[in-house]
Amino acid sequence: MQVKINGEKIELPEGSTIQDAIDKVGAPYLPGCVLGLVKGTEEVEKHVNKYSLKTNKGSIIIEIVDDAPESLVSTWKHFYKEFAKGVRWTTSQEVAIGPVQTQLTPSHEKYRYKRWDVLFSLSGFTADSTHLILSTGEHEAVYGAPEENRGVFARVVGGKRTILKLNDDDEIVGVKPVLERENIVKSAAITNLETLLEEGNQIFTYVQVKPNPKSPQSVEHFYALQESGKIRVDYESNTFLGFYALQGLEKEAEHIDQRKRGTITFRNKGKGMGRVYIYREDRVSTPSHNVLGTVVSGMQLLDIAGYGDEVTFQTSPTRIMTLSMTQKEAEEFLQENGVKQIREGLQDDDAVVVKQEPHYTMDIIAQGEVKTLGIPAEDLLHVELYPGAPRSTWYFQKITGLLDSPVGSLQVHFAFPGMKLLMFKDFPKESKGLIPENNPQEVVKAGEIGITNMSRRHIGMVGVRFEDNKEFGPTGEPFQGTNIIGRMVEGIEHLEKYKEGDTIYVARKR
Numbered sequence: 001m002q003v004k005i006n007g008e009k010i011e012l013p014e015g016s017t018i019q020d021a022i023d024k025v026g027a028p029y030l031p032g033c034v035l036g037l038v039k040g041t042e043e044v045e046k047h048v049n050k051y052s053l054k055t056n057k058g059s060i061i062i063e064i065v066d067d068a069p070e071s072l073v074s075t076w077k078h079f080y081k082e083f084a085k086g087v088r089w090t091t092s093q094e095v096a097i098g099p100v101q102t103q104l105t106p107s108h109e110k111y112r113y114k115r116w117d118v119l120f121s122l123s124g125f126t127a128d129s130t131h132l133i134l135s136t137g138e139h140e141a142v143y144g145a146p147e148e149n150r151g152v153f154a155r156v157v158g159g160k161r162t163i164l165k166l167n168d169d170d171e172i173v174g175v176k177p178v179l180e181r182e183n184i185v186k187s188a189a190i191t192n193l194e195t196l197l198e199e200g201n202q203i204f205t206y207v208q209v210k211p212n213p214k215s216p217q218s219v220e221h222f223y224a225l226q227e228s229g230k231i232r233v234d235y236e237s238n239t240f241l242g243f244y245a246l247q248g249l250e251k252e253a254e255h256i257d258q259r260k261r262g263t264i265t266f267r268n269k270g271k272g273m274g275r276v277y278i279y280r281e282d283r284v285s286t287p288s289h290n291v292l293g294t295v296v297s298g299m300q301l302l303d304i305a306g307y308g309d310e311v312t313f314q315t316s317p318t319r320i321m322t323l324s325m326t327q328k329e330a331e332e333f334l335q336e337n338g339v340k341q342i343r344e345g346l347q348d349d350d351a352v353v354v355k356q357e358p359h360y361t362m363d364i365i366a367q368g369e370v371k372t373l374g375i376p377a378e379d380l381l382h383v384e385l386y387p388g389a390p391r392s393t394w395y396f397q398k399i400t401g402l403l404d405s406p407v408g409s410l411q412v413h414f415a416f417p418g419m420k421l422l423m424f425k426d427f428p429k430e431s432k433g434l435i436p437e438n439n440p441q442e443v444v445k446a447g448e449i450g451i452t453n454m455s456r457r458h459i460g461m462v463g464v465r466f467e468d469n470k471e472f473g474p475t476g477e478p479f480q481g482t483n484i485i486g487r488m489v490e491g492i493e494h495l496e497k498y499k500e501g502d503t504i505y506v507a508r509k510r
Contacts (some may be wrong), residue, residue, distance in 0.1 A: 040200030061158030207298035214255035224404035354457035431460025450474035
């Protein structure tokens with residue numbers, strides 16, 4: 001039997017499953033993600049009620065009316081492709097396209113038609129000369145139209161100016177159904193890998209994204225969002241899907257444009273700043289949304305996905321991110337991607353990259369080169385974050401940059417010899433709402449990271465102790481004013497060498 005997987009036709013034996021189809025072509029798919037199964041082109045088109053007529057002067061959209069007789073609708077759906085012909089005639093009241101041969105039955109009655117009605121005309125009262133009439137003005141006429149609804153089965157809903165430009169020398173270069181989300185959903189199901197396939201089935205396993213070079217910051221945000229290869233749907237509506245995992249991260253206003261179906265945007269200000277949206281339906285542009293990319297394949301899967309589902313994503317080109325690599329690993333990675341490396345800082349092969357310039361993938365690709373700043377491997381501090389203080393760990397990751405980057409940084413604010421602790425610069429703008437959570441009970445252990453909570457004056461201060469302490473937290477506050485967010489798992493023995501104003505680099509536990 002023949003099926004399609006991500007648009008590719010393949011032959012499979014009867015009794016094959018979705019897993020068999022994935023295995024045959026090596027389709028991108030991550031376990032646990034949602035899959036889409038569409039019953040087939042014919043089944044999808046049963047639910048389509050809009051069609052696009054592309055002319056040499058623009059496109060026209062017609063929509064089947066709710067009370068259209070089944071005989072007229074079935075005739076249109078069977079013959080619509082054949083109306084890719086020249087314009088037969090035009091008058092002040094109509095544009096005629098055709099003819100084609102149908103099985104409709106003509107009548108000799110005169111009927112009244114409204115402007116923008118779409119109907120069948122049987123010229124010479126014979127079905128062998130069936131024309132499509134686009135009414136451009138209210139009028140009466142004898143078209144040989146079938147008695148059912150005066151031959152009217154649709155209305156013009158788009159491209160009306162195009163119709164008025166047409167003359168006898170123009171042509172219809174193509175007619176195709178306009179696939180909208182409801183067309184797909186009515187003939188699709190969220191399924192599992194063991195579902196049996198049937199002839200004509202279509203399977204969708206992933207979404208392919210093309211980033212927009214005009215929005216480099218927003219694109220980088222999206223790369224971070226899909227770092228694992230999949231993204232969870234946090235909101236669903238008929239208009240869009242929302243992905244909120246990195247909500248709160250701020251980026252500049254970048255490329256603003258229309259939000260057409262398949263457009264991916266980043267909210268750059270206001271409530272929900274940092275959210276990513278993918279549009280199922282067209283919407284106008286707005287200054288609060290940067291256009292960061294478009295879906296180039298797999299939109300059907302996004303039509304099917306719902307709240308809480310995880311979706312497999314691929315973005316091409318891939319992210320250019322060298323942070324946490326060694327200088328040698330970065331060199332090899334960049335060569336594979338056609339980018340020149342310029343080593344800075346410690347240039348040894350074993351040095352760890354903690355900064356790249358430019359930082360954003362789109363800018364790196366445009367320039368064709370990137371500077372990689374290396375430091376000794378032992379100077380990169382690795383942290384393990386505890387689950388018991390979600391607001392505080394979010395704050396820590398945000399101010400260090402770990403939310404959307406493999407390596408973050410902290411600036412030393414207080415370092416006094418013999419005190420056995422370091423404290424780092426706070427960010428008052430970001431520290432609002434740091435409620436007490438995961439307070440230490442009996443002792444703060446060496447290497448544990450603490451943040452001053454909202455019960456104390458210096459809210460948002462971050463600190464780490466080099467030795468156990470049973471009285472005060474890592475920022476010098478009492479236990480009830482301290483939230484413990486994690487611990488240093490590597491590099492703690494090197495902390496005492498830092499002084500005020502130094503920058504330390506941190507990465508998550510390997």
